[in-house]
Amino acid sequence: MTELSHEGERLQKVLAAAGVASRRVSEQLIAAGRVTVNGVVVTELGSRVDPLVDKVAVDGSAVQLDPDKRYVMLNKPTGVLSSMSDERGRPDLRAFTAEYPERLFNVGRLDSDTSGLLLLTNDGELAHVLAHPSFGVTKTYIATVTGTATPATMRRLEAGLELDDGPIAADRARVVGEPSRGRSIVEVTLHSGRNRIVRRMLDAVGLPVVELVRRQFGPLHLGTLGVGRTRDLTRVELGQLLTLSREPGRPRSGIGAPDAAGTAMDDDESDSE
Structure with missing residues:
Protein backbone atom coordinates (compact mmCIF):
# COMPACT_ATOMS: atom_id res chain seq x y z
CA MET A 1 0.00 0.00 0.00
CA THR A 2 1.25 3.49 -0.80
CA GLU A 3 2.22 5.93 1.92
CA LEU A 4 -0.72 8.22 2.63
CA SER A 5 -0.35 11.88 1.76
CA HIS A 6 -1.96 14.85 3.49
CA GLU A 7 -2.08 16.72 0.18
CA GLY A 8 -4.10 16.21 -2.96
CA GLU A 9 -7.64 14.91 -3.33
CA ARG A 10 -9.24 11.80 -1.93
CA LEU A 11 -8.85 8.89 -4.31
CA GLN A 12 -12.54 7.98 -4.38
CA LYS A 13 -13.47 11.58 -5.23
CA VAL A 14 -10.93 11.64 -8.06
CA LEU A 15 -12.24 8.35 -9.49
CA ALA A 16 -15.81 9.63 -9.39
CA ALA A 17 -14.80 12.89 -11.09
CA ALA A 18 -13.07 10.86 -13.82
CA GLY A 19 -16.32 9.03 -14.51
CA VAL A 20 -15.11 5.63 -13.35
CA ALA A 21 -18.01 5.12 -10.94
CA SER A 22 -19.96 6.89 -8.23
CA ARG A 23 -18.01 7.84 -5.11
CA ARG A 24 -19.55 5.00 -3.14
CA VAL A 25 -18.77 2.42 -5.81
CA SER A 26 -15.26 3.87 -6.14
CA GLU A 27 -14.80 3.28 -2.41
CA GLN A 28 -15.81 -0.34 -2.93
CA LEU A 29 -13.30 -0.68 -5.76
CA ILE A 30 -10.55 0.69 -3.54
CA ALA A 31 -11.45 -1.54 -0.59
CA ALA A 32 -11.47 -4.58 -2.90
CA GLY A 33 -7.88 -3.89 -3.97
CA ARG A 34 -8.83 -3.14 -7.57
CA VAL A 35 -7.22 0.31 -7.70
CA THR A 36 -3.52 1.08 -8.06
CA VAL A 37 -1.70 4.39 -7.70
CA ASN A 38 1.64 4.56 -9.46
CA GLY A 39 1.59 0.80 -9.83
CA VAL A 40 0.90 0.05 -6.15
CA VAL A 41 -2.41 -1.34 -4.86
CA VAL A 42 -4.20 1.11 -2.56
CA THR A 43 -6.93 -0.08 -0.20
CA GLU A 44 -7.05 2.81 2.28
CA LEU A 45 -10.03 5.10 1.64
CA GLY A 46 -8.13 8.05 3.12
CA SER A 47 -5.54 7.93 0.33
CA ARG A 48 -4.99 11.19 -1.50
CA VAL A 49 -3.61 11.67 -4.99
CA ASP A 50 -2.54 14.49 -7.27
CA PRO A 51 -4.64 14.08 -10.45
CA LEU A 52 -2.00 15.88 -12.52
CA VAL A 53 0.91 13.71 -11.35
CA ASP A 54 -0.19 10.32 -10.05
CA LYS A 55 -0.99 7.42 -12.39
CA VAL A 56 -4.17 5.61 -11.38
CA ALA A 57 -5.55 2.37 -12.79
CA VAL A 58 -8.66 0.27 -12.07
CA ASP A 59 -8.51 -3.46 -12.76
CA GLY A 60 -5.27 -2.82 -14.63
CA SER A 61 -6.81 -0.26 -16.98
CA ALA A 62 -5.32 3.25 -16.81
CA VAL A 63 -7.59 6.16 -15.89
CA GLN A 64 -7.16 9.72 -17.14
CA LEU A 65 -7.66 12.02 -14.15
CA ASP A 66 -7.11 15.32 -15.95
CA PRO A 67 -10.49 16.57 -17.21
CA ASP A 68 -8.80 19.04 -19.55
CA LYS A 69 -7.32 16.29 -21.73
CA ARG A 70 -9.18 15.34 -24.88
CA TYR A 71 -8.77 12.41 -27.26
CA VAL A 72 -10.48 12.42 -30.66
CA MET A 73 -10.53 9.87 -33.46
CA LEU A 74 -10.63 11.24 -37.01
CA ASN A 75 -11.27 9.33 -40.21
CA LYS A 76 -8.96 11.51 -42.30
CA PRO A 77 -10.02 11.93 -45.93
CA THR A 78 -7.55 11.74 -48.78
CA GLY A 79 -6.22 15.07 -49.98
CA VAL A 80 -5.80 16.40 -46.43
CA LEU A 81 -2.36 17.02 -44.94
CA SER A 82 -1.60 15.71 -41.46
CA SER A 83 -0.73 19.19 -40.23
CA MET A 84 -2.43 22.02 -38.40
CA SER A 85 -1.22 24.54 -40.96
CA ASP A 86 0.25 24.56 -44.45
CA GLU A 87 2.15 27.50 -45.90
CA ARG A 88 0.97 26.55 -49.39
CA GLY A 89 -2.68 26.70 -48.39
CA ARG A 90 -3.44 23.04 -48.94
CA PRO A 91 -6.26 21.38 -46.91
CA ASP A 92 -5.12 20.54 -43.39
CA LEU A 93 -6.56 19.26 -40.11
CA ARG A 94 -7.93 22.57 -38.87
CA ALA A 95 -11.25 21.86 -40.53
CA PHE A 96 -11.69 18.90 -38.17
CA THR A 97 -10.48 20.52 -34.94
CA ALA A 98 -12.26 23.89 -35.15
CA GLU A 99 -15.33 22.58 -33.31
CA TYR A 100 -13.28 21.61 -30.24
CA PRO A 101 -12.35 24.27 -27.64
CA GLU A 102 -9.03 22.58 -26.89
CA ARG A 103 -5.95 23.04 -29.06
CA LEU A 104 -5.73 19.58 -30.56
CA PHE A 105 -2.84 18.20 -32.59
CA ASN A 106 -2.26 14.96 -34.43
CA VAL A 107 -0.37 11.94 -33.13
CA GLY A 108 1.84 10.95 -36.04
CA ARG A 109 0.83 11.46 -39.64
CA LEU A 110 -0.91 9.91 -42.60
CA ASP A 111 0.18 10.77 -46.11
CA SER A 112 -2.17 13.14 -47.94
CA ASP A 113 -3.34 10.37 -50.28
CA THR A 114 -3.90 7.92 -47.41
CA SER A 115 -7.18 8.00 -45.50
CA GLY A 116 -8.18 6.50 -42.19
CA LEU A 117 -7.62 6.59 -38.47
CA LEU A 118 -5.73 9.55 -37.05
CA LEU A 119 -5.64 10.39 -33.35
CA LEU A 120 -6.03 14.02 -32.28
CA THR A 121 -5.29 15.14 -28.72
CA ASN A 122 -4.00 17.89 -26.46
CA ASP A 123 -2.12 15.35 -24.33
CA GLY A 124 1.51 16.09 -25.16
CA GLU A 125 2.88 13.26 -23.02
CA LEU A 126 0.74 10.61 -24.67
CA ALA A 127 1.47 12.01 -28.13
CA HIS A 128 5.21 11.86 -27.48
CA VAL A 129 5.11 8.27 -26.26
CA LEU A 130 2.91 6.96 -29.07
CA ALA A 131 4.85 8.75 -31.81
CA HIS A 132 8.31 7.88 -30.47
CA PRO A 133 10.18 5.52 -32.85
CA SER A 134 10.98 3.09 -30.03
CA PHE A 135 7.32 2.71 -29.08
CA GLY A 136 6.43 0.64 -32.12
CA VAL A 137 2.65 0.93 -31.95
CA THR A 138 1.06 -1.43 -34.47
CA LYS A 139 -1.06 -0.11 -37.33
CA THR A 140 -3.29 -2.05 -39.68
CA TYR A 141 -4.00 -0.94 -43.25
CA ILE A 142 -6.37 -2.08 -45.95
CA ALA A 143 -4.81 -1.57 -49.37
CA THR A 144 -6.40 -1.88 -52.79
CA VAL A 145 -3.60 -2.87 -55.14
CA THR A 146 -3.11 -3.50 -58.83
CA GLY A 147 -2.37 -7.15 -59.59
CA THR A 148 -3.18 -10.51 -58.06
CA ALA A 149 -2.17 -10.84 -54.41
CA THR A 150 -1.45 -14.40 -53.29
CA PRO A 151 -0.68 -16.06 -49.94
CA ALA A 152 2.87 -16.57 -51.17
CA THR A 153 3.24 -12.82 -51.71
CA MET A 154 1.92 -12.18 -48.19
CA ARG A 155 4.50 -14.57 -46.80
CA ARG A 156 7.20 -12.55 -48.58
CA LEU A 157 5.99 -9.43 -46.81
CA GLU A 158 6.09 -11.20 -43.45
CA ALA A 159 9.51 -12.76 -44.13
CA GLY A 160 10.97 -9.35 -44.86
CA LEU A 161 12.14 -7.21 -47.75
CA GLU A 162 15.24 -5.15 -48.41
CA LEU A 163 14.30 -1.58 -49.33
CA ASP A 164 16.52 1.39 -50.13
CA ASP A 165 16.48 2.48 -46.47
CA GLY A 166 16.97 -0.98 -44.99
CA PRO A 167 15.11 -4.20 -44.25
CA ILE A 168 11.44 -4.26 -43.29
CA ALA A 169 8.90 -6.98 -42.50
CA ALA A 170 5.17 -6.91 -41.91
CA ASP A 171 3.90 -8.22 -38.59
CA ARG A 172 0.99 -9.75 -40.47
CA ALA A 173 -0.21 -9.71 -44.07
CA ARG A 174 -3.19 -11.41 -45.69
CA VAL A 175 -5.32 -11.31 -48.80
CA VAL A 176 -8.87 -10.08 -48.26
CA GLY A 177 -11.39 -11.70 -50.62
CA GLU A 178 -10.85 -12.68 -54.23
CA PRO A 179 -9.10 -10.54 -56.89
CA SER A 180 -11.48 -8.62 -59.13
CA ARG A 181 -10.95 -6.65 -62.34
CA GLY A 182 -7.19 -6.83 -62.04
CA ARG A 183 -7.11 -5.61 -58.45
CA SER A 184 -6.72 -7.21 -55.03
CA ILE A 185 -7.35 -6.12 -51.47
CA VAL A 186 -4.76 -6.88 -48.81
CA GLU A 187 -4.48 -6.20 -45.09
CA VAL A 188 -1.06 -5.29 -43.71
CA THR A 189 -0.13 -4.81 -40.06
CA LEU A 190 3.23 -3.41 -39.01
CA HIS A 191 4.83 -1.18 -36.40
CA SER A 192 7.39 0.67 -38.50
CA GLY A 193 7.26 4.47 -38.62
CA ARG A 194 9.14 4.87 -41.89
CA ASN A 195 8.01 7.15 -44.68
CA ARG A 196 5.31 5.69 -46.97
CA ILE A 197 6.42 2.25 -45.88
CA VAL A 198 3.22 0.35 -46.72
CA ARG A 199 3.17 1.64 -50.29
CA ARG A 200 6.85 0.90 -50.77
CA MET A 201 6.55 -2.64 -49.40
CA LEU A 202 3.63 -3.51 -51.65
CA ASP A 203 5.28 -1.92 -54.66
CA ALA A 204 8.40 -4.02 -53.98
CA VAL A 210 -4.32 2.27 -55.67
CA GLU A 211 -5.98 3.12 -52.35
CA LEU A 212 -4.76 2.91 -48.76
CA VAL A 213 -6.79 3.18 -45.55
CA ARG A 214 -5.52 2.88 -41.98
CA ARG A 215 -8.12 0.89 -40.05
CA GLN A 216 -6.35 0.41 -36.72
CA PHE A 217 -3.88 2.29 -34.55
CA GLY A 218 -2.78 0.30 -31.50
CA PRO A 219 -5.98 -0.70 -29.65
CA LEU A 220 -8.10 1.81 -31.62
CA HIS A 221 -10.32 0.60 -34.48
CA LEU A 222 -11.88 2.88 -37.09
CA GLY A 223 -15.11 0.90 -37.05
CA THR A 224 -18.01 2.60 -38.83
CA LEU A 225 -16.75 6.16 -38.41
CA GLY A 226 -17.42 7.93 -41.70
CA VAL A 227 -14.77 9.64 -43.80
CA GLY A 228 -14.23 13.18 -42.55
CA ARG A 229 -16.01 12.49 -39.26
CA THR A 230 -14.65 12.72 -35.72
CA ARG A 231 -15.64 11.32 -32.33
CA ASP A 232 -14.26 11.30 -28.82
CA LEU A 233 -12.65 8.07 -27.69
CA THR A 234 -14.77 5.95 -25.42
CA ARG A 235 -13.67 5.44 -21.83
CA VAL A 236 -12.68 1.86 -22.69
CA GLU A 237 -10.62 2.94 -25.70
CA LEU A 238 -8.88 5.65 -23.71
CA GLY A 239 -8.12 3.21 -20.91
CA GLN A 240 -6.57 0.77 -23.38
CA LEU A 241 -4.48 3.52 -24.99
CA LEU A 242 -3.24 4.96 -21.70
CA THR A 243 -2.48 1.51 -20.32
CA LEU A 244 -0.41 0.73 -23.40
CA SER A 245 1.49 4.02 -23.16
CA ARG A 246 2.31 3.48 -19.47
CA GLU A 247 3.95 0.09 -19.90
CA PRO A 248 7.42 -0.10 -18.33
CA GLY A 249 10.24 0.92 -20.63
CA ARG A 250 8.18 3.30 -22.74
CA PRO A 251 9.97 6.53 -23.75
CA ARG A 252 9.54 9.47 -21.37
CA SER A 253 12.15 12.04 -22.42
CA GLY A 254 11.35 15.11 -24.45
CA ILE A 255 7.75 15.22 -23.30
CA GLY A 256 5.79 18.18 -24.56
CA ALA A 257 3.54 19.48 -27.28
CA PRO A 258 4.52 19.16 -30.94
CA ASP A 259 5.96 21.94 -33.02
CA ALA A 260 4.08 25.00 -34.19
CA ALA A 261 2.81 23.16 -37.24
CA GLY A 262 0.79 20.94 -34.94
CA THR A 263 2.44 17.67 -35.93
CA ALA A 264 3.96 15.02 -33.77
CA MET A 265 6.88 12.86 -34.88
CA ASP A 266 6.70 11.27 -38.32
CA ASP A 267 4.59 8.14 -38.43
CA ASP A 268 4.04 5.30 -40.86
CA GLU A 269 2.74 7.38 -43.77
CA SER A 270 4.22 10.86 -43.32
CA ASP A 271 3.48 13.82 -45.57
CA SER A 272 6.51 14.01 -47.80
CA GLU A 273 5.27 15.95 -50.80
Missing part, protein backbone atom coordinates in the same frame (compact mmCIF):
# COMPACT_ATOMS: atom_id res chain seq x y z
CA VAL A 205 6.37 -7.23 -54.35
CA GLY A 206 4.68 -6.06 -57.55
CA LEU A 207 1.45 -4.78 -56.02
CA PRO A 208 1.31 -1.00 -56.51
CA VAL A 209 -1.22 0.67 -54.21
Whole structure:
Protein backbone atom coordinates (compact mmCIF):
# COMPACT_ATOMS: atom_id res chain seq x y z
CA MET A 1 0.00 0.00 0.00
CA THR A 2 1.25 3.49 -0.80
CA GLU A 3 2.22 5.93 1.92
CA LEU A 4 -0.72 8.22 2.63
CA SER A 5 -0.35 11.88 1.76
CA HIS A 6 -1.96 14.85 3.49
CA GLU A 7 -2.08 16.72 0.18
CA GLY A 8 -4.10 16.21 -2.96
CA GLU A 9 -7.64 14.91 -3.33
CA ARG A 10 -9.24 11.80 -1.93
CA LEU A 11 -8.85 8.89 -4.31
CA GLN A 12 -12.54 7.98 -4.38
CA LYS A 13 -13.47 11.58 -5.23
CA VAL A 14 -10.93 11.64 -8.06
CA LEU A 15 -12.24 8.35 -9.49
CA ALA A 16 -15.81 9.63 -9.39
CA ALA A 17 -14.80 12.89 -11.09
CA ALA A 18 -13.07 10.86 -13.82
CA GLY A 19 -16.32 9.03 -14.51
CA VAL A 20 -15.11 5.63 -13.35
CA ALA A 21 -18.01 5.12 -10.94
CA SER A 22 -19.96 6.89 -8.23
CA ARG A 23 -18.01 7.84 -5.11
CA ARG A 24 -19.55 5.00 -3.14
CA VAL A 25 -18.77 2.42 -5.81
CA SER A 26 -15.26 3.87 -6.14
CA GLU A 27 -14.80 3.28 -2.41
CA GLN A 28 -15.81 -0.34 -2.93
CA LEU A 29 -13.30 -0.68 -5.76
CA ILE A 30 -10.55 0.69 -3.54
CA ALA A 31 -11.45 -1.54 -0.59
CA ALA A 32 -11.47 -4.58 -2.90
CA GLY A 33 -7.88 -3.89 -3.97
CA ARG A 34 -8.83 -3.14 -7.57
CA VAL A 35 -7.22 0.31 -7.70
CA THR A 36 -3.52 1.08 -8.06
CA VAL A 37 -1.70 4.39 -7.70
CA ASN A 38 1.64 4.56 -9.46
CA GLY A 39 1.59 0.80 -9.83
CA VAL A 40 0.90 0.05 -6.15
CA VAL A 41 -2.41 -1.34 -4.86
CA VAL A 42 -4.20 1.11 -2.56
CA THR A 43 -6.93 -0.08 -0.20
CA GLU A 44 -7.05 2.81 2.28
CA LEU A 45 -10.03 5.10 1.64
CA GLY A 46 -8.13 8.05 3.12
CA SER A 47 -5.54 7.93 0.33
CA ARG A 48 -4.99 11.19 -1.50
CA VAL A 49 -3.61 11.67 -4.99
CA ASP A 50 -2.54 14.49 -7.27
CA PRO A 51 -4.64 14.08 -10.45
CA LEU A 52 -2.00 15.88 -12.52
CA VAL A 53 0.91 13.71 -11.35
CA ASP A 54 -0.19 10.32 -10.05
CA LYS A 55 -0.99 7.42 -12.39
CA VAL A 56 -4.17 5.61 -11.38
CA ALA A 57 -5.55 2.37 -12.79
CA VAL A 58 -8.66 0.27 -12.07
CA ASP A 59 -8.51 -3.46 -12.76
CA GLY A 60 -5.27 -2.82 -14.63
CA SER A 61 -6.81 -0.26 -16.98
CA ALA A 62 -5.32 3.25 -16.81
CA VAL A 63 -7.59 6.16 -15.89
CA GLN A 64 -7.16 9.72 -17.14
CA LEU A 65 -7.66 12.02 -14.15
CA ASP A 66 -7.11 15.32 -15.95
CA PRO A 67 -10.49 16.57 -17.21
CA ASP A 68 -8.80 19.04 -19.55
CA LYS A 69 -7.32 16.29 -21.73
CA ARG A 70 -9.18 15.34 -24.88
CA TYR A 71 -8.77 12.41 -27.26
CA VAL A 72 -10.48 12.42 -30.66
CA MET A 73 -10.53 9.87 -33.46
CA LEU A 74 -10.63 11.24 -37.01
CA ASN A 75 -11.27 9.33 -40.21
CA LYS A 76 -8.96 11.51 -42.30
CA PRO A 77 -10.02 11.93 -45.93
CA THR A 78 -7.55 11.74 -48.78
CA GLY A 79 -6.22 15.07 -49.98
CA VAL A 80 -5.80 16.40 -46.43
CA LEU A 81 -2.36 17.02 -44.94
CA SER A 82 -1.60 15.71 -41.46
CA SER A 83 -0.73 19.19 -40.23
CA MET A 84 -2.43 22.02 -38.40
CA SER A 85 -1.22 24.54 -40.96
CA ASP A 86 0.25 24.56 -44.45
CA GLU A 87 2.15 27.50 -45.90
CA ARG A 88 0.97 26.55 -49.39
CA GLY A 89 -2.68 26.70 -48.39
CA ARG A 90 -3.44 23.04 -48.94
CA PRO A 91 -6.26 21.38 -46.91
CA ASP A 92 -5.12 20.54 -43.39
CA LEU A 93 -6.56 19.26 -40.11
CA ARG A 94 -7.93 22.57 -38.87
CA ALA A 95 -11.25 21.86 -40.53
CA PHE A 96 -11.69 18.90 -38.17
CA THR A 97 -10.48 20.52 -34.94
CA ALA A 98 -12.26 23.89 -35.15
CA GLU A 99 -15.33 22.58 -33.31
CA TYR A 100 -13.28 21.61 -30.24
CA PRO A 101 -12.35 24.27 -27.64
CA GLU A 102 -9.03 22.58 -26.89
CA ARG A 103 -5.95 23.04 -29.06
CA LEU A 104 -5.73 19.58 -30.56
CA PHE A 105 -2.84 18.20 -32.59
CA ASN A 106 -2.26 14.96 -34.43
CA VAL A 107 -0.37 11.94 -33.13
CA GLY A 108 1.84 10.95 -36.04
CA ARG A 109 0.83 11.46 -39.64
CA LEU A 110 -0.91 9.91 -42.60
CA ASP A 111 0.18 10.77 -46.11
CA SER A 112 -2.17 13.14 -47.94
CA ASP A 113 -3.34 10.37 -50.28
CA THR A 114 -3.90 7.92 -47.41
CA SER A 115 -7.18 8.00 -45.50
CA GLY A 116 -8.18 6.50 -42.19
CA LEU A 117 -7.62 6.59 -38.47
CA LEU A 118 -5.73 9.55 -37.05
CA LEU A 119 -5.64 10.39 -33.35
CA LEU A 120 -6.03 14.02 -32.28
CA THR A 121 -5.29 15.14 -28.72
CA ASN A 122 -4.00 17.89 -26.46
CA ASP A 123 -2.12 15.35 -24.33
CA GLY A 124 1.51 16.09 -25.16
CA GLU A 125 2.88 13.26 -23.02
CA LEU A 126 0.74 10.61 -24.67
CA ALA A 127 1.47 12.01 -28.13
CA HIS A 128 5.21 11.86 -27.48
CA VAL A 129 5.11 8.27 -26.26
CA LEU A 130 2.91 6.96 -29.07
CA ALA A 131 4.85 8.75 -31.81
CA HIS A 132 8.31 7.88 -30.47
CA PRO A 133 10.18 5.52 -32.85
CA SER A 134 10.98 3.09 -30.03
CA PHE A 135 7.32 2.71 -29.08
CA GLY A 136 6.43 0.64 -32.12
CA VAL A 137 2.65 0.93 -31.95
CA THR A 138 1.06 -1.43 -34.47
CA LYS A 139 -1.06 -0.11 -37.33
CA THR A 140 -3.29 -2.05 -39.68
CA TYR A 141 -4.00 -0.94 -43.25
CA ILE A 142 -6.37 -2.08 -45.95
CA ALA A 143 -4.81 -1.57 -49.37
CA THR A 144 -6.40 -1.88 -52.79
CA VAL A 145 -3.60 -2.87 -55.14
CA THR A 146 -3.11 -3.50 -58.83
CA GLY A 147 -2.37 -7.15 -59.59
CA THR A 148 -3.18 -10.51 -58.06
CA ALA A 149 -2.17 -10.84 -54.41
CA THR A 150 -1.45 -14.40 -53.29
CA PRO A 151 -0.68 -16.06 -49.94
CA ALA A 152 2.87 -16.57 -51.17
CA THR A 153 3.24 -12.82 -51.71
CA MET A 154 1.92 -12.18 -48.19
CA ARG A 155 4.50 -14.57 -46.80
CA ARG A 156 7.20 -12.55 -48.58
CA LEU A 157 5.99 -9.43 -46.81
CA GLU A 158 6.09 -11.20 -43.45
CA ALA A 159 9.51 -12.76 -44.13
CA GLY A 160 10.97 -9.35 -44.86
CA LEU A 161 12.14 -7.21 -47.75
CA GLU A 162 15.24 -5.15 -48.41
CA LEU A 163 14.30 -1.58 -49.33
CA ASP A 164 16.52 1.39 -50.13
CA ASP A 165 16.48 2.48 -46.47
CA GLY A 166 16.97 -0.98 -44.99
CA PRO A 167 15.11 -4.20 -44.25
CA ILE A 168 11.44 -4.26 -43.29
CA ALA A 169 8.90 -6.98 -42.50
CA ALA A 170 5.17 -6.91 -41.91
CA ASP A 171 3.90 -8.22 -38.59
CA ARG A 172 0.99 -9.75 -40.47
CA ALA A 173 -0.21 -9.71 -44.07
CA ARG A 174 -3.19 -11.41 -45.69
CA VAL A 175 -5.32 -11.31 -48.80
CA VAL A 176 -8.87 -10.08 -48.26
CA GLY A 177 -11.39 -11.70 -50.62
CA GLU A 178 -10.85 -12.68 -54.23
CA PRO A 179 -9.10 -10.54 -56.89
CA SER A 180 -11.48 -8.62 -59.13
CA ARG A 181 -10.95 -6.65 -62.34
CA GLY A 182 -7.19 -6.83 -62.04
CA ARG A 183 -7.11 -5.61 -58.45
CA SER A 184 -6.72 -7.21 -55.03
CA ILE A 185 -7.35 -6.12 -51.47
CA VAL A 186 -4.76 -6.88 -48.81
CA GLU A 187 -4.48 -6.20 -45.09
CA VAL A 188 -1.06 -5.29 -43.71
CA THR A 189 -0.13 -4.81 -40.06
CA LEU A 190 3.23 -3.41 -39.01
CA HIS A 191 4.83 -1.18 -36.40
CA SER A 192 7.39 0.67 -38.50
CA GLY A 193 7.26 4.47 -38.62
CA ARG A 194 9.14 4.87 -41.89
CA ASN A 195 8.01 7.15 -44.68
CA ARG A 196 5.31 5.69 -46.97
CA ILE A 197 6.42 2.25 -45.88
CA VAL A 198 3.22 0.35 -46.72
CA ARG A 199 3.17 1.64 -50.29
CA ARG A 200 6.85 0.90 -50.77
CA MET A 201 6.55 -2.64 -49.40
CA LEU A 202 3.63 -3.51 -51.65
CA ASP A 203 5.28 -1.92 -54.66
CA ALA A 204 8.40 -4.02 -53.98
CA VAL A 205 6.37 -7.23 -54.35
CA GLY A 206 4.68 -6.06 -57.55
CA LEU A 207 1.45 -4.78 -56.02
CA PRO A 208 1.31 -1.00 -56.51
CA VAL A 209 -1.22 0.67 -54.21
CA VAL A 210 -4.32 2.27 -55.67
CA GLU A 211 -5.98 3.12 -52.35
CA LEU A 212 -4.76 2.91 -48.76
CA VAL A 213 -6.79 3.18 -45.55
CA ARG A 214 -5.52 2.88 -41.98
CA ARG A 215 -8.12 0.89 -40.05
CA GLN A 216 -6.35 0.41 -36.72
CA PHE A 217 -3.88 2.29 -34.55
CA GLY A 218 -2.78 0.30 -31.50
CA PRO A 219 -5.98 -0.70 -29.65
CA LEU A 220 -8.10 1.81 -31.62
CA HIS A 221 -10.32 0.60 -34.48
CA LEU A 222 -11.88 2.88 -37.09
CA GLY A 223 -15.11 0.90 -37.05
CA THR A 224 -18.01 2.60 -38.83
CA LEU A 225 -16.75 6.16 -38.41
CA GLY A 226 -17.42 7.93 -41.70
CA VAL A 227 -14.77 9.64 -43.80
CA GLY A 228 -14.23 13.18 -42.55
CA ARG A 229 -16.01 12.49 -39.26
CA THR A 230 -14.65 12.72 -35.72
CA ARG A 231 -15.64 11.32 -32.33
CA ASP A 232 -14.26 11.30 -28.82
CA LEU A 233 -12.65 8.07 -27.69
CA THR A 234 -14.77 5.95 -25.42
CA ARG A 235 -13.67 5.44 -21.83
CA VAL A 236 -12.68 1.86 -22.69
CA GLU A 237 -10.62 2.94 -25.70
CA LEU A 238 -8.88 5.65 -23.71
CA GLY A 239 -8.12 3.21 -20.91
CA GLN A 240 -6.57 0.77 -23.38
CA LEU A 241 -4.48 3.52 -24.99
CA LEU A 242 -3.24 4.96 -21.70
CA THR A 243 -2.48 1.51 -20.32
CA LEU A 244 -0.41 0.73 -23.40
CA SER A 245 1.49 4.02 -23.16
CA ARG A 246 2.31 3.48 -19.47
CA GLU A 247 3.95 0.09 -19.90
CA PRO A 248 7.42 -0.10 -18.33
CA GLY A 249 10.24 0.92 -20.63
CA ARG A 250 8.18 3.30 -22.74
CA PRO A 251 9.97 6.53 -23.75
CA ARG A 252 9.54 9.47 -21.37
CA SER A 253 12.15 12.04 -22.42
CA GLY A 254 11.35 15.11 -24.45
CA ILE A 255 7.75 15.22 -23.30
CA GLY A 256 5.79 18.18 -24.56
CA ALA A 257 3.54 19.48 -27.28
CA PRO A 258 4.52 19.16 -30.94
CA ASP A 259 5.96 21.94 -33.02
CA ALA A 260 4.08 25.00 -34.19
CA ALA A 261 2.81 23.16 -37.24
CA GLY A 262 0.79 20.94 -34.94
CA THR A 263 2.44 17.67 -35.93
CA ALA A 264 3.96 15.02 -33.77
CA MET A 265 6.88 12.86 -34.88
CA ASP A 266 6.70 11.27 -38.32
CA ASP A 267 4.59 8.14 -38.43
CA ASP A 268 4.04 5.30 -40.86
CA GLU A 269 2.74 7.38 -43.77
CA SER A 270 4.22 10.86 -43.32
CA ASP A 271 3.48 13.82 -45.57
CA SER A 272 6.51 14.01 -47.80
CA GLU A 273 5.27 15.95 -50.80
